[in-house]
Amino acid sequence: MSDGYEIFELGDFELMSGHVLPSAKVAYQTHGSLNEAGDNVIVFPTWYAGRHTDNEALIGPGQALDPSRYFIVVANQFGNGLSSSPSNTPPPHDRMRFPLATPYDNVRAQHRLLTERYGVRRIALAVGFSMSAQQAFHFGALYPDMVERIAPICGSAKTSLHNYVFLEGIKAALTADRAWEEGEYTSPPTAGIRAFSRVYTGWFASQSFFREGLHAAFGDDVEGLFALAEQVLGSFDANDLLAMVATWQAADVGAHPSFGGDLSQALGAIRSRAFVMPSQTDLYFPPEDNEIEVAQMSNADLRVIPSIWGHMAGGGMNPDDSAWLNVQLKELLEV
Numbered sequence: 001m002s003d004g005y006e007i008f009e010l011g012d013f014e015l016m017s018g019h020v021l022p023s024a025k026v027a028y029q030t031h032g033s034l035n036e037a038g039d040n041v042i043v044f045p046t047w048y049a050g051r052h053t054d055n056e057a058l059i060g061p062g063q064a065l066d067p068s069r070y071f072i073v074v075a076n077q078f079g080n081g082l083s084s085s086p087s088n089t090p091p092p093h094d095r096m097r098f099p100l101a102t103p104y105d106n107v108r109a110q111h112r113l114l115t116e117r118y119g120v121r122r123i124a125l126a127v128g129f130s131m132s133a134q135q136a137f138h139f140g141a142l143y144p145d146m147v148e149r150i151a152p153i154c155g156s157a158k159t160s161l162h163n164y165v166f167l168e169g170i171k172a173a174l175t176a177d178r179a180w181e182e183g184e185y186t187s188p189p190t191a192g193i194r195a196f197s198r199v200y201t202g203w204f205a206s207q208s209f210f211r212e213g214l215h216a217a218f219g220d221d222v223e224g225l226f227a228l229a230e231q232v233l234g235s236f237d238a239n240d241l242l243a244m245v246a247t248w249q250a251a252d253v254g255a256h257p258s259f260g261g262d263l264s265q266a267l268g269a270i271r272s273r274a275f276v277m278p279s280q281t282d283l284y285f286p287p288e289d290n291e292i293e294v295a296q297m298s299n300a301d302l303r304v305i306p307s308i309w310g311h312m313a314g315g316g317m318n319p320d321d322s323a324w325l326n327v328q329l330k331e332l333l334e335v
Contacts (some may be wrong), residue, residue: 002054003051003052003054004029005027005029005076005082006028006029006030007025007026007027007028007269008025008026008027008028008112008113008116008117009024009025009170010024010025010026010084010109010112011024012024013084013105013109015100015101015105016102016104016105016255016256017099017100017102019100020124021089021093021101021312022093022098022283023082024078024084024109024310025084026072026075026076026078026083026084026109026113027052027075028052028073028075028076028082028113029052029074030071030072030074031059031066031067031070031071031072031074031075031174032066032068032069032071032072034071034118034120034214035071037121037122037283038118038119038120038121038122038125039120039121039122040069040070040071040124041071041072041073041114041118041120041122041123041124042065042070042071042072042073042123042124042125042126042127043072043073043075043110043123043125043126043127043139043284044058044059044065044072044073044074044075044127044128044132045074045075045076045077045106045110045128045131045132045135046074046075046076046077046080046131046132047077047128047129047130047131047133047197048130048131048245048248049080049222049232049233049236049241049244049317050080050130050132050160051076051080051081051082051269052074052075052076052082054315054316055074055316057315057316057317057322058063058129058316058322058325058326059074062077062332063326063334064224064326064328064329064330065329066078066102066125066307068207070124070125071118071222073110073113073114073311075106075109075110075113077101077106077131077135077244077247078101078105078106078109078235078247079098079101079240079243079244079246079247080236080240080241080244081236081240083109084100085237085239085240085243085298086098086183086237086239086240086242086243087237087239087240091147094239094309095183095184095239096182096183096239096242097186098239098243099146100246100247100250101243101246101247101248101327102250102251102255103131103134103135103138103247103253104138104142104255104256106135106138106247107138107139107142107143108142109145110135110139111139111142111143117156119200121146122148123139123143123146123148124147124148124149124333125148125150125151125329125332125333126139126140126141126147126150126151126272127150127151127153128150128151128152128153129153129154129155129156129314129315129316130153130154130155130284130285130311130314130315131155131244131247131248131251132155133152133153133154133156133285133314134152134155134156134157134159134248134251134253135153136150136151136152136155137150137152137156137157137253137267137270137293138157138251138253138256138273138324140269140270140272140274141157141253141256141266141267141269142256142261144269144270144271144272145271148272148273148331149266149271149272149273149274149275149332150270150272150273150274151274151275151276151277151328151329151332152276152277152290152307152319153277153278153314153325154277154278154279154284154285154305154313154314154315154323155283155285156251156289156290156293156312157203157251157252157253157254157263157266157267157293158251158252158253158254158263158293159248159249159250159251159252159284160285160289162273163248163285164249164286164313166203166284167245167248167249169199170196170199171199171242171245172217173192173195173196173198173199174189174192174193174195174196174238174241174242175192176192176195177189177190177192177193177195178191179191179192180192180238183238183239183242184236188234188237188238190234190239192209192238193230193233193234193238193241194230194234196233196241197226197229197232197233197234198226198229198230200229200233201222201225201226201229203255203283203284203310203311204225204229204310204311204312205281205308205309205310205311205312206279206281206282206308206309206310207281208308209281209308209309209310209312210222212308214308214309218267232329233327246323253266253267254259254267254271263289264296265295267293267296267297268296268297268298270297270299270300271298271299272303273296273299273302273315273332273335274294274299275301275303275328275329275331275332276290276293276294276297276300276301276302276303277303277304277305277314277325277328278290278302279304279305279307279308279309279311279313279314279321280302280304280305280306281307281308281309281313282310282311282313282314283310283311284311286302287302287304290302303328305321305324306327307320307321307324309321
């Protein structure tokens with residue numbers, strides 16, 4: 001696998017807000033080959049502060065997401081610096097002027113990629129972790145006749161108020177840096193990104209993860225985990241980080257005009273076979289939120305990851321959790 005990617009040009013793309021994003025683009029990578037029927041497709045978007053290469057831990061021979069069997073399309077979400085983002089969009093839509101891109105906007109753009117470039121007629125599975133788990137819910141709601149299965153991992157159909165409040169905190173940490181300059185910085189607001197990263201680190205994993213000393217795998221003390229967060233988040237433009245936060249905060253599968261803001265109606269519209277898989281110790285997306293959602297879906301199972309790795313349980317960082325997820329995904333793909 002490589003970090004190479006392709007670009008799908010969307011042209012002037014109207015967002016749900018009514019704003020038009022000129023010359024919009026989706027950066028993506030594929031694994032495997034599309035079959036003649038055009039129905040062996042797995043769509044696996046990126047998550048917060050993720051790029052297509054980060055998805056590779058869950059893709060490979062012998063895994064559920066096996067390129068010898070499936071055509072796996074990994075689409076970079078808007079705002080991540082590769083697809084249309086504040087950092088690569090020319091004025092007047094650059095920096096903090098970049099318009100809100102919702103999960104539905106991402107899903108609609110990816111649908112165009114699949115259908116217009118590849119002629120895809122059926123999606124075998126929409127799978128995602130964290131923010132891309134939210135997109136998996138949105139895929140199922142918006143394209144119920146096309147998407148056969150969905151597998152949201154460590155993500156919800158709607159960002160909860162508690163999750164929203166957390167995101168306000170990390171935004172405040174970043175923008176408190178004097179170098180922020182209301183998004184018009186000439187050099188990166190490194191102090192703000194460092195503060196942002198440290199606040200974020202406290203939510204990666206569970207209390208038990210730290211109590212059991214599992215953080216030591218990242219260094220001699222908690223500084224190793226801080227360093228990892230700063231390395232990952234510091235590789236992104238600050239305006240891009242905030243654009244992705246805005247997308248996360250706006251996630252609501254009921255927000256499409258088809259559902260008129262009715263979350264229950266949107267969840268009821270998902271006919272795809274679904275395995276919804278939260279981590280039992282996730283601080284962002286606790287299983288209780290998914291339990292409420294699954295109860296309103298007609299063809300869904302709640303499968304809780306038995307892990308103390310918190311949110312990280314779904315991102316391919318712990319081999320035991322990844323093995324558990326592979327078992328579930330293989331079962332789902334056989335249904």
